[in-house]
Amino acid sequence: MAKRLKPGDLAPDAAVLDLDGNTIQLKQLWQTGPVLLSFLRHFG
């Protein structure tokens, strides 16, 4: 289990799926500019 991250840490990358089902890298979300990234508990 990864430890909690804190300001100054490098954000980890991971493969996720976009709305069309294409695999993208999470880092693509911030490569175009700073992002407020929320991790939801689930969809529902």
Added chain:
Amino acid sequence: MFCREWLAQLEQHKDDIRGAGLQLAAVGIGEPKHARRYCGRLAPSVTCVANKTLEAYRAFGLKQGSLLQLAGPQVFLAGARAVAGGAVQGEATGNTLMLGGVFVIDQRGVIRFADYDEYAGDHPDFDDILAAVRTLDLAQPH
């Protein structure tokens, strides 16, 4: 219910968030079709992606909640708040045991703000996020 509440708040505060120089994005547990239906209806301004394997959650140090974190008194209070605000519980996909989190990440991939849910429904205050972001120069290297 809590995710609906949070997405609705993101949508409601989108102008302030964007005004602070941030894009809006969310990761959810489930299939892309769930993200499309759920985010498209509740938060069209938020870029949503799906992560069924939980790889991204684990990488960010997010974990499953304990019984107290998922069904304790604080959760019932948060539920009452969410219901009072108009949120409803829909059919949940993915893993309802996971706790969420909110991060501000700059363009170089450095985390500038981190908030982990301490229990289900424990959202950070938008004013706190925006206040923290305003003290940062996100365009400069950390």
